[in-house]
Amino acid sequence: MFRPGGLMTDVRLLLVGLGNLGRRFCEIVAEREALLAERYGLRLKLVGAADSRGAACDASGLDMATVAAIKRSGGTIGDYPGLGHPGWGAVDLVQACEADVLLEASPVNLVQGAEPALSCIRLAMRRRMHVVTPNKGPLVVAFRELHELARSQGVSLRYDGTVAGGAPALNVGCRDLRGARVRLIEGVPNLTTGFVMDLLADGVPWDEATAMARDAGVLEGDGAWDLEGWDAAAKLVILANAVMGADAHISDVVRAGVASVPVSELQAARERGERYRQLVRAEERPDGSWALSALPTPLGLDHALGHLGSKQMGVVYTSDIYGAITLVIDEREPIPSAATMLRDLLDIYVDDSLTLVI
Amino acid sequence: MFRPGGLMTDVRLLLVGLGNLGRRFCEIVAEREALLAERYGLRLKLVGAADSRGAACDASGLDMATVAAIKRSGGTIGDYPGLGHPGWGAVDLVQACEADVLLEASPVNLVQGAEPALSCIRLAMRRRMHVVTPNKGPLVVAFRELHELARSQGVSLRYDGTVAGGAPALNVGCRDLRGARVRLIEGVPNLTTGFVMDLLADGVPWDEATAMARDAGVLEGDGAWDLEGWDAAAKLVILANAVMGADAHISDVVRAGVASVPVSELQAARERGERYRQLVRAEERPDGSWALSALPTPLGLDHALGHLGSKQMGVVYTSDIYGAITLVIDEREPIPSAATMLRDLLDIYVDDSLTLVI
Numbered sequence: 174m175f176r177p178g179g180l181m182t183d184v185r186l187l188l189v190g191l192g193n194l195g196r197r198f199c200e201i202v203a204e205r206e207a208l209l210a211e212r213y214g215l216r217l218k219l220v221g222a223a224d225s226r227g228a229a230c231d232a233s234g235l236d237m238a239t240v241a242a243i244k245r246s247g248g249t250i251g252d253y254p255g256l257g258h259p260g261w262g263a264v265d266l267v268q269a270c271e272a273d274v275l276l277e278a279s280p281v282n283l284v285q286g287a288e289p290a291l292s293c294i295r296l297a298m299r300r301r302m303h304v305v306t307p308n309k310g311p312l313v314v315a316f317r318e319l320h321e322l323a324r325s326q327g328v329s330l331r332y333d334g335t336v337a338g339g340a341p342a343l344n345v346g347c348r349d350l351r352g353a354r355v356r357l358i359e360g361v362p363n364l365t366t367g368f369v370m371d372l373l374a375d376g377v378p379w380d381e382a383t384a385m386a387r388d389a390g391v392l393e394g395d396g397a398w399d400l401e402g403w404d405a406a407a408k409l410v411i412l413a414n415a416v417m418g419a420d421a422h423i424s425d426v427v428r429a430g431v432a433s434v435p436v437s438e439l440q441a442a443r444e445r446g447e448r449y450r451q452l453v454r455a456e457e458r459p460d461g462s463w464a465l466s467a468l469p470t471p472l473g474l475d476h477a478l479g480h481l482g483s484k485q486m487g488v489v490y491t492s493d494i495y496g497a498i499t500l501v502i503d504e505r506e507p508i509p510s511a512a513t514m515l516r517d518l519l520d521i522y523v524d525d526s527l528t529l530v531i
Numbered sequence: 532m533f534r535p536g537g538l539m540t541d542v543r544l545l546l547v548g549l550g551n552l553g554r555r556f557c558e559i560v561a562e563r564e565a566l567l568a569e570r571y572g573l574r575l576k577l578v579g580a581a582d583s584r585g586a587a588c589d590a591s592g593l594d595m596a597t598v599a600a601i602k603r604s605g606g607t608i609g610d611y612p613g614l615g616h617p618g619w620g621a622v623d624l625v626q627a628c629e630a631d632v633l634l635e636a637s638p639v640n641l642v643q644g645a646e647p648a649l650s651c652i653r654l655a656m657r658r659r660m661h662v663v664t665p666n667k668g669p670l671v672v673a674f675r676e677l678h679e680l681a682r683s684q685g686v687s688l689r690y691d692g693t694v695a696g697g698a699p700a701l702n703v704g705c706r707d708l709r710g711a712r713v714r715l716i717e718g719v720p721n722l723t724t725g726f727v728m729d730l731l732a733d734g735v736p737w738d739e740a741t742a743m744a745r746d747a748g749v750l751e752g753d754g755a756w757d758l759e760g761w762d763a764a765a766k767l768v769i770l771a772n773a774v775m776g777a778d779a780h781i782s783d784v785v786r787a788g789v790a791s792v793p794v795s796e797l798q799a800a801r802e803r804g805e806r807y808r809q810l811v812r813a814e815e816r817p818d819g820s821w822a823l824s825a826l827p828t829p830l831g832l833d834h835a836l837g838h839l840g841s842k843q844m845g846v847v848y849t850s851d852i853y854g855a856i857t858l859v860i861d862e863r864e865p866i867p868s869a870a871t872m873l874r875d876l877l878d879i880y881v882d883d884s885l886t887l888v889i
Contacts, residue, residue: 201710201852205710208710208712209710213709333707338854339852339853339854339856340856341703341706341707341856344703344706344707345699345702345703345707345858348699348702348706348878349691349699349702349703349874350874351571351873351874351877351878351881352563352566352567352870352873352874352877353870354566474838477859477861480832480838494559494697494866494867494870494873495697495860495867495870495874496696496697496860496861496862496863496866496867497860497861498697498698498699498858498859498860498861499857499858499859499860499861500703500856500857500858500859501835501856501857501858501859502853502854502855502856502857503835503854503855503856503857504854505854508852508854509852509853509854512710512711512852512853515709515710515852516707516708516709516710516853519709519710520706520709523709
C-alpha cells in the first residue's frame with residue numbers, strides 16, 4: 174500500500190501436489206491477482222504443476238483457475254488442455270522446467286523416506302530455486318541437510334505450513350523469539366486426535382468417530398499417521414529443530430496414540446473439567462539435551478491450550494525474556510494451511526526491511 | 532547457531548528513557564552479550580543514554596549493567612562516572628552522538644504532542660539512524676509522516692512493543708497475514724483496565740483497586756491514560772494503521788473508560804460467566820472505512836479473548852484466508868515489553884532471508 178514505484182516482478186512457480194493444499198493454493202492466488210500486484214508488485218505465474226498421475230507446464234503460465242477446476246472434478250493435471258504430460262512424475266517436472274520457486278505440497282510420506290518430495294526439493298535447490306513446502310516429510314528426514322543445501326545454493330527454504338496449520342507458529346518461534354532462551358515448547362498441532370478424542374468422550378464408538386473425522390476432512394489415509402501420534406511427533410521435531418536449534422529426530426520422541434487412553438478416562442477427564450489433546454512438548458534438560466514427547470494429555474482450563482475447540486490448534490512458547498506466548502488458530506477449512514504457501518512466498522519476495530506497513 | 536563465518540558487527544545504540552522499559556532493556560542485553568555474539572555475530576554497544584534529568588555518552592560504550600544499577604538506585608544517568616552530562620535533554624544526546632540506532636523508550640506523552648520523543652525520532656532518522664520504539668505517542672501523532680521519513684532516509688522504523696506488551700502482535704499482523712484481507716481486529720492490549728475491573732467485580736472499592744494496580748506496577752501517572760481507555764485507543768490506532776493500512780487517528784476511536792460500567796454490571800457479567808475487558812475493535816465497513824472502538828466489553832468463554840487472566844493481553848486477527856489467529860501473552864513483569872526492543876533490533880540486523888533457523 175505504501176509500495177514505492179510501480180515495477181512488477183514476475184515469480185515463476187512450480188507446484189507439486191494438487192490435493193487439498195495445492196488445489197486451494199491455486200484458488201487463493203487466482204482470486205487475488207490484483208491484490209498481489211497492487212500491494213506487492215508481484216505477479217505469480219504457475220509455469221508447471223504435477224499431481225500423482227501427470228504434469229503440465231508452460232513458460233507463459235498455466236491458468237490457476239483451470240488447474241483448480243480440473244482437480245475439483247477429479248481429473249489429473251496431465252490432461253491440462255494442450256500442455257499436459259500424462260505420466261510425468263514430479264521430478265520430471267522439476268528437471269524440465271525453469272522456475273524461481275518450487276512449492277512442494279504433496280502428502281507426507283515417511284514410509285518411503287519422504288520420497289519423491291525429498292528428491293524434488295534437493296533437485297530444485299540445486300537448480301537454484303527457492304523452496305516453499307508445507308510437507309513435513311522432507312524436513313523430518315533431512316532437516317539439517319536441506320538447510321545446509323539451501324545456504325550453499327543461496328536459496329530460501331520456507332515451511333511455515335508444516336506446523337499448526339495456518340498459525341504462523343514457526344515464524345513466531347524463529348523470528349519473534351530471537352535473542353531469547355526458549356525453555357519450553359508446548360503444542361496441540363494436530364486436529365484429528367482432538368476431534369476423535371472429543372467424540373470418544375461423547376460416547377461415540379471408535380469406528381463411527383473415525384468415520385466422522387473422515388467426513389469432516391480431518392482424517393486421511395489409513396488414519397495411523399494421525400491417530401498414532403506420528404503427525405504430532407513430526408511437527409514437534411520440526412519445531413524443536415527450527416526454534417530451539419535442536420538436532421532431533423522422530424525416533425527421539427516419546428509417543429503414544431489416541432487408543433492408548435481408555436474411553437473411561439477420556440470421560441473422567443471431561444468430568445474433571447479437562448479435555449484430552451495430543452500435546453507435544455519440548456523441554457530443555459539440565460544437560461542441554463531436549464526431552465521430546467507427543468502424548469494424549471488432559472488439559473485443564475488453566476492451561477494455555479486447555480480451551481481449544483475441536484477445530485483449533487495452538488503452540489505456547491515459554492522463554493526467559495518473552496514470558497509465555499500463545500498462538501492459536503481456528504481453522505474450519507484447510508484454506509489457512511494452503512495459504513501458508515502464499516505467506517512463505519511473500520516472505521521471500523516482499524522487502525519490508527524498512528517498515529512493516531503493508 | 533547455523534551462522535556462517537565469525538565476523539562480529541558492532542551496533543551503536545542510543546537509548547532515550549531509562550524507566551521500566553529502558554532500564555530492563557539494559558539488564559537484558561548486559562546479561563546476554565555472549566548469546567548475541569554467538570548466535571548473531573552482534574555486539575550491542577550503548578554509546579549514549581538519556582533520562583529526564585540528564586544524559587551520558589561515550590563512543591566506546593557505556594556499561595549497561597552500570598546504567599541499570601544507577602537507575603535502580605534512583606539516580607540519573609547524568610551522574611554516570613566521568614561521562615555524564617547533567618541537564619542534557621534527549622534531543623541534545625541525539626544531536627551530539629554518532630550511532631546506528633535510536634531506542635526511544637520514554638513514557639507516552641500525548642498531551643504535549645508526544646514531545647520530546649517525536650523530535651528525537653525525527654532527528655535520529657534525519658541523521659540516518661534506524662529507530663526502535665515501544666513508545667506509542669509518536670506513532671499515534673505522526674504515523675504516516677514517520678514511515679515516509681524512514682523510507683526517504685533509508686532507515687528502519689520498528690515498534691513491535693507499542694501493542695500488547697511482549698506479544699509480537701504487529702509482527703504477526705504485518706508479516707504473517709501478508710496476502711490476506713484482514714476483516715476484523717480485536718484486542719485486549721491493556722493490562723490495567725482488566726486488572727481493575729476484575730477487582731471492582733470482586734467488590735473492592737475504586738480507590739483501593741487503583742491503589743492495588745499501582746502497587747502491582749500496572750498503573751502509572753494519574754491513571755487517566757489507562758483507565759479512560761486512551762492507552763487502548765492509541766494501540767488500536769497503531770494496529771489499524773500498520774496491519775490494515777488505515778489512516779486512523781485517535782479522535783476516530785469510539786472510546787469509554789472503566790468508570791463507564793456500573794460495578795453492579797461488572798458483577799452481573801461474572802454471574803453470567805463473562806469477564807469485562809477493555810476490548811479494542813477495528814472492523815471494515817462496506818464503504819472501505821474502518822469502525823474503531825475501545826470499550827469495556829463483557830467477553831464470554833466462547834470469545835477467543837474470553838479466557839484472559841488479569842496479567843494477559845491478546846489480539847485476534849480474522850482474515851479471508853488465514854482463519855482466526857489469536858496471539859496471547861502472559862506478562863507477569865514488564866520484561867517482555869522491554870525485550871521487544873531487542874526483538875526489533877535483531878529484526879533489523881539478523882539476515883535470515885534464506886532460512887529461519889536461529
